[in-house]
Amino acid sequence: MPDTGTAAPAVPALPSLSDQAEQLIRLGVPEPAGLSADEVRDFAARAARAAGDTAGTGAEGALLAVHPAAAPASALAPLLRHADRPGFVVTDMPDVDLFTPYGVELPDSPLYLVDGVDRGDRMSDWSPDEALPALTGEGRTPLLLTEGIHWLLQTPDVLARNHCFMTIGSRLRKANGSYDARTPAIWISNGTGRDGRERRNAPKVGWCWWNNRHTWLGFASTTGRRTAPQA
Numbered sequence: 133m134p135d136t137g138t139a140a141p142a143v144p145a146l147p148s149l150s151d152q153a154e155q156l157i158r159l160g161v162p163e164p165a166g167l168s169a170d171e172v173r174d175f176a177a178r179a180a181r182a183a184g185d186t187a188g189t190g191a192e193g194a195l196l197a198v199h200p201a202a203a204p205a206s207a208l209a210p211l212l213r214h215a216d217r218p219g220f221v222v223t224d225m226p227d228v229d230l231f232t233p234y235g236v237e238l239p240d241s242p243l244y245l246v247d248g249v250d251r252g253d254r255m256s257d258w259s260p261d262e263a264l265p266a267l268t269g270e271g272r273t274p275l276l277l278t279e280g281i282h283w284l285l286q287t288p289d290v291l292a293r294n295h296c297f298m299t300i301g302s303r304l305r306k307a308n309g310s311y312d313a314r315t316p317a318i319w320i321s322n323g324t325g326r327d328g329r330e331r332r333n334a335p336k337v338g339w340c341w342w343n344n345r346h347t348w349l350g351f352a353s354t355t356g357r358r359t360a361p362q363a
Contacts, residue, residue: 140295141289143250144287144289145193145287146249146286147287148180149179149194149196149245152195152196152286153175153176155285155286156172156196156198156285157169160211161198161203162198165199165203165242167198167242172196178360178362179196179245179360193247194245194246195249195282195286195354196243196282197243197245197282198242198243198278198282199239199242199243199244200232200276200278200302204229205221205228205229205231205277205281205337206228208281209281209337212284212285213335214291217331217332217333217334219281219284219335220327220331220335220336220337222326222336222337223326225314225337225338228277228316230304231303232304233276234301234311235273236273236301237357239357239358243360244358246283246354246356247357248272248354248355248356249275249279249283250272250352250354251297252267252297252350252351253350256347256348256350257347258351259344260343260351261343263300267351271355272353274298274351274352275299275301275353275354276301276302277301277316277318277337279301279354280316281318283352291319291320292320293320294347294348296318296319296320296349297317297319297351298316298349298351298352299318299352300315300316300351302316311342313341313342313343314340314341314342315340317340317349319338319348319349320333321335321336
């Protein structure tokens with residue numbers, strides 16, 4: 133996917149937490165995760181109140197996510213949409229759900245919030261090995277693959293040609309204790325090779341090598357994760 137040199141499109145703002153909750157419910161995410169629609173709505177309402185967003189304007193600016201143990205990437209990816217095409221996982225990543233949090237602490241909750249999400253365009257053409265210490269130095273942590281998918285379920289236009297992203301907060305630990313060199317990323321399919329022409333422009337969950345650089349991939353990250361206070 134060549135870089136056209138075009139300026140990065142603006143990243144759209146997240147909807148309000150109440151709207152995010154309704155979107156997850158519409159997509160059918162809660163039930164397989166063992167959550168009721170009311171539980172999702174209640175969590176979003178408590179989080180919004182804690183942020184002082186009683187009017188539901190979206191001022192809280194956080195992403196609502198379901199814990200990957202409850203909603204794995206393989207279940208979420210087909211819910212993605214771009215140019216009216218459904219998302220998919222590449223055929224050579226059948227173990228996608230084995231890519232677990234790497235150096236990331238998640239709240240002990242089926243639902244949690246991801247703050248300050250960023251697409252990481254400034255790090256395009258960096259390798260994951262180069263990007264991770266830079267993000268750490270900024271006080272940020274990389275997104276998990278499932279968090280990146282959740283972001284796109286709420287704001288599909290975050291994914292744009294030549295401005296897609298890696299999610300290096302998820303890695304696969306091998307039996308010998310080392311890490312698989314594949315690193316998850318989300319971009320837009322060109323419909324070539326094993327993707328198939330029918331998947332052209334579809335959102336694609338795939339992988340890149342840990343030490344490779346790609347001009348069209350930034351590094352999605354967050355300023356932190358938290359849960360909502362109890363009522």
